[in-house]
Amino acid sequence: MDLISDRGRRVQVEELNTTKLLAHAAKQTRDRKFDDVLIVDVDAHHYENENFGEILPFMENEVLKQLALAARSKGGRGSVLPSVPGYQDMGGRVTRYPLRSSEKTDPSRLRDAQLGERWMDALGVDYSCLFPTGLLNVGLHPQKEMEFELCWAYNRWVTEVALPQTNGRMFTQLCLPFGDPEGTLRCVETFGHRKGVGGWMVTTVRPKMPVYDNAYMKTYRAIEERGQTLAFHSGPSWGDHTFQSCNRFISAHALGFSWYNILHLTNWVVNGMNERFPKLPVLWIEAGLAWIPFVMQRLDHEFMLRPSECPLLKRKPSEYMREMFYSSQPMEIQDMDALECTFRMIDAENSLLYASDYPHWDFDLPSTIWDLPFLNDRARHNILGGTAHKLFKLPPRNEAQKQNLIKYGNYVEC
Amino acid sequence: MAEQFVGKASEFKDGDRQIVRIGEHEIGIFRHEGEFYAYSNFCLHQGGPACEGLTIARVEERLRPDKTSMGLHFTNDMNFVCPWHGYEYDMKTGEHVSNRKLKLRKYEVITKGNDVYVVA
Ligand code: FES
Numbered sequence: 120m121d122l123i124s125d126r127g128r129r130v131q132v133e134e135l136n137t138t139k140l141l142a143h144a145a146k147q148t149r150d151r152k153f154d155d156v157l158i159v160d161v162d163a164h165h166y167e168n169e170n171f172g173e174i175l176p177f178m179e180n181e182v183l184k185q186l187a188l189a190a191r192s193k194g195g196r197g198s199v200l201p202s203v204p205g206y207q208d209m210g211g212r213v214t215r216y217p218l219r220s221s222e223k224t225d226p227s228r229l230r231d232a233q234l235g236e237r238w239m240d241a242l243g244v245d246y247s248c249l250f251p252t253g254l255l256n257v258g259l260h261p262q263k264e265m266e267f268e269l270c271w272a273y274n275r276w277v278t279e280v281a282l283p284q285t286n287g288r289m290f291t292q293l294c295l296p297f298g299d300p301e302g303t304l305r306c307v308e309t310f311g312h313r314k315g316v317g318g319w320m321v322t323t324v325r326p327k328m329p330v331y332d333n334a335y336m337k338t339y340r341a342i343e344e345r346g347q348t349l350a351f352h353s354g355p356s357w358g359d360h361t362f363q364s365c366n367r368f369i370s371a372h373a374l375g376f377s378w379y380n381i382l383h384l385t386n387w388v389v390n391g392m393n394e395r396f397p398k399l400p401v402l403w404i405e406a407g408l409a410w411i412p413f414v415m416q417r418l419d420h421e422f423m424l425r426p427s428e429c430p431l432l433k434r435k436p437s438e439y440m441r442e443m444f445y446s447s448q449p450m451e452i453q454d455m456d457a458l459e460c461t462f463r464m465i466d467a468e469n470s471l472l473y474a475s476d477y478p479h480w481d482f483d484l485p486s487t488i489w490d491l492p493f494l495n496d497r498a499r500h501n502i503l504g505g506t507a508h509k510l511f512k513l514p515p516r517n518e519a520q521k522q523n524l525i526k527y528g529n530y531v532e533c
Numbered sequence: 534m535a536e537q538f539v540g541k542a543s544e545f546k547d548g549d550r551q552i553v554r555i556g557e558h559e560i561g562i563f564r565h566e567g568e569f570y571a572y573s574n575f576c577l578h579q580g581g582p583a584c585e586g587l588t589i590a591r592v593e594e595r596l597r598p599d600k601t602s603m604g605l606h607f608t609n610d611m612n613f614v615c616p617w618h619g620y621e622y623d624m625k626t627g628e629h630v631s632n633r634k635l636k637l638r639k640y641e642v643i644t645k646g647n648d649v650y651v652v653a
Contacts, residue, residue, distance in 0.1 A: 124590075144580070211587055480619065
């Protein structure tokens with residue numbers, strides 16, 4: 120195969136083989152004996168648009184379904200999902216993007232499951248939470264009915280078609296059509312009991328998202344009662360007016376992921392949602408970690424000056440923030456002292472969850488956690504999987520993992 | 534120090550690359566503008582296969598004397614890019630182009646007649 124390089128030059132590369140591409144990751148897995156450590160990846164992705172042929176027929180509304188199917192048919196000129204501009208593949212420098220379609224899989228089994236096993240085995244990941252990619256933009260869709268239909272169809276497909284083919288290695292936090300509060304609750308009530316559903320995901324890429332709106336309280340209560348998680352998954356939205364001053368993708372990307380979590384977490388905390396739903400585990404996904412100390416400092420500072428604006432809070436915002444959960448990727452391993460300080464501030468030993476984000480361009484290996492010089496063994500094990508094991512009730516896959524879970528006080532019957 | 538046969542120089546065209554293993558060493562050998570360059574194939578970021586990705590010319594932003602930008606342009610300098618996340622290394626030095634202190638281990642390449650060897 121060849122890739123487009125500078126000035127139209129073509130560069131010959133082999134077709135994609137995930138196992139080969141990640142051979143060095145597999146070496147790290149062997150060298151660090153990751154088989155003995157339960158590793159849960161709370162944020163990994165597939166490209167669900169490759170499965171739209173199977174997903175869209177699950178839409179309920181016949182008129183919207185016809186529109187979606189027609190848009191995707193040969194010669195169809197519509198588009199089902201809003202897209203945002205960007206260059207995640209860096210002009211093909213991250214070769215797994217342009218080469219993705221060249222990878223061979225067995226046509227008799229879901230391709231995503233096979234690709235998933237390849238990268239999970241290489242990274243030493245035991246379980247991964249499967250999130251979509253394009254559907255993270257569903258909150259930009261102007262029709263809330265279409266948002267609901269797409270989430271509904273995806274949730275059905277994931278639970279009825281995809282997860283059953285993953286040998287129990289993948290789980291999900293299903294997509295909530297947050298633009299439609301009633302539809303959101305209906306999803307929780309319909310799919311909440313299904314196998315492999317650990318929780319719920321709200322994509323935070325939206326023009327407006329009042330997480331404090333009374334319309335959502337029933338949904339939060341329903342999730343809390345089920346003992347499931349509520350995850351806010353961030354993303355970039357270069358077209359958002361906030362980022363239209365950014366003339367490079369790096370700027371919109373670096374700020375966008377953090378920004379949406381900063382925004383919605385602030386609203387969540389200030390409105391006392393942690394007080395209202397104290398047993399609801401809330402996850403903030405894919406924004407890195409560097410933003411968290413900043414928000415803690417800002418909110419604590421203003422909370423002391425303006426307590427009358429957030430009377431539901433009985434403690435400082437940072438204290439509630441420490442009790443929520445954060446996915447680790449993309450972890451800013453730059454200033455090690457700052458990172459160590461961040462870990463202390465968020466109580467990482469109990470709040471941080473390893474995430475790879477594979478196959479996206481800025482994925483992190485488990486070694487990014489394992490090799491941190493300031494972590495003790497308990498923290499390493501908790502972050503890589505112990506804390507997620509408790510949250511999602513994922514059983515250890517061998518005796519050594521079980522013994523490590525027991526040793527570090529994480530083991531729960533699953 | 535072990536010498537490992539890489540290939541015939543006559544069959545190693547400009548723009549080609551080979552990956553060879555010598556014990557624990559994994560080495561990428563490039564031929565660029567007639568010269569051979571050899572570097573460790575373990576990326577300094579997270580250990581990815583640094584030499585197995587795209588080769589692409591370095592990008593620069595050109596400024597006019599009044600400091601206004603003329604936009605982005607390819608230069609004639611070549612980089613090779615780690616395919617995992619995009620670390621870009623200078624073909625001639627093995628240095629990361631944004632931080633020259635980060636440098637891949639460089640290996641010696643020798644030719645004996647038409648035979649190319651890397652030394653590790
Ligand atoms: S491992 Fe090479 S760029 Fe990350």
